[in-house]
Amino acid sequence: MSETEQQIFETYAKDYLPVFNRYKIVLDHGDGVYVWDIAGRKYLDFLGGIAVNVLGYNYPQLVEAIASQAAKIIHASNLYYTKPQADAAEKLAALSGLGKVFFCNSGAEANEGALKIARKYACQIHPEKSQILTAWDSFHGRT
Numbered sequence: 729m730s731e732t733e734q735q736i737f738e739t740y741a742k743d744y745l746p747v748f749n750r751y752k753i754v755l756d757h758g759d760g761v762y763v764w765d766i767a768g769r770k771y772l773d774f775l776g777g778i779a780v781n782v783l784g785y786n787y788p789q790l791v792e793a794i795a796s797q798a799a800k801i802i803h804a805s806n807l808y809y810t811k812p813q814a815d816a817a818e819k820l821a822a823l824s825g826l827g828k829v830f831f832c833n834s835g836a837e838a839n840e841g842a843l844k845i846a847r848k849y850a851c852q853i854h855p856e857k858s859q860i861l862t863a864w865d866s867f868h869g870r871t
Contacts, residue, residue, distance in 0.1 A: 760786070
């Protein structure tokens, strides 16, 4: 463990409220499906991001699109209309064939929305098959 890693761990211990256990890896950068720590070690990242940001790392087209949008509005509440969101909704609705899309801001909202949609669909098509099975102690978001 490098001195820099140790300093970062100590800063976290002093200033950060932990809500889950962490791996003793200090990430520095990523490219595609790989990430590197500050000591230069390469890892295959099976997460590709986290939560609602599972995009991988440093894809040129994605970096360009994010930079272009960040120069305009990086994030807006769903209380407002934006053209990029309207365009994304139109494309996703057409691709899915479901007619409508649901945008949300967290994994908890995504999972809760998916459960509600699945239950509504099941109740309309097969009411006898509308139960939702879950895994004990599984994580689906902070609600």
